[in-house]
Amino acid sequence: MIAALLEEWSAIDDLLSGATDAQWQLPSPCPGWSVRDLASHIIGAEVAAAWECDRNAAMESALVALAQPAFPDSNDGWVRMLRTTHPQEVLRRLRAVIQIRETQLRSLTAEQATRQVPTPAGLRSYARYLQIRVFDCWMHEQDMRDALGRSGHDDGAPAELTVDEITETIGYLVAKRAHVPDGTTVVFDLRGPVERRIAVEVAGGRGRVVPPSTGPVTVTVQTSSNTLSRICGGRVTIEEALRSVAFSGDRRLGAEIVTALPYTP
Secondary structure, three states, X not given: OHHHHHHHHHXXXXXXXXXXXXXXXXXXXXXXXXXXXXXXXXXXXXXXXXXXXXXXXXXXXXXXXXHOOOOOOOHHHHHHHHHHOOHHHHHHHHHHHHHHHHHHHHOOOHHHHHOEEEEOOEEEEHHHHHHHHHHHHHHHHHHHHHHHOOOXXXXXXXXXXXXXXXXHHHHHHHHHHOOOOOOOEEEEEEEOOOEEEEEEEEEOOEEEXXXXXXXXXXXXXXXXXXXHHHHHOOOOOHHHHHHOOEEEEOHHHHHHHHHHOOOOO
């Protein structure tokens, strides 16, 4: 998990290092946010993570220096504060907080990795929190790539963990958001860059991910892992989403499921 997160931050650094000042201002698929806003959001999230990890005077001093004079109390606050900051200064601050986080993560113990912490998914282990950070950073890297017209880094550990994170939620989306009836089996057939077959069975009003089997399948949704992540992240319209998938089985139900998939900004 740590290796994947460090890889992800390195990919973002490489991407932003090659961007012109004008490209930092480009709008991204993440509604309302430019490339610079996405970088600022990551800074804010990692500042908060650094502070939660080490609440001491030395860390407070290091983090306050990044904000000049006092760091905001929300990611949106960082986005607003850095909108008039030169892109290279934003990149410098991003590198500074990532260096702090890398030092913290390289010294993480097994006991610390299993402790329960607040996450967007509720109280979970710190390792689970890191998986969510990989997902968030990878999604925003792809937002940046879309804005800059530089596709890539859509396979490997961060992309695999992003699909894992979507898999954590997809049972709920199928059963509760799409209101799929009991006895239904839905298969998401991802043909790359991350290849995966995710099977969801619905029983008792709940959807659970099960090992793909040779049993009857109500509907199969076939698409790419890139498309699935963009649909779940609300980066495409429903019309665009439906044009980007293929169905076998109950096509009407398949369309209802795809319509219910967007769940995270």
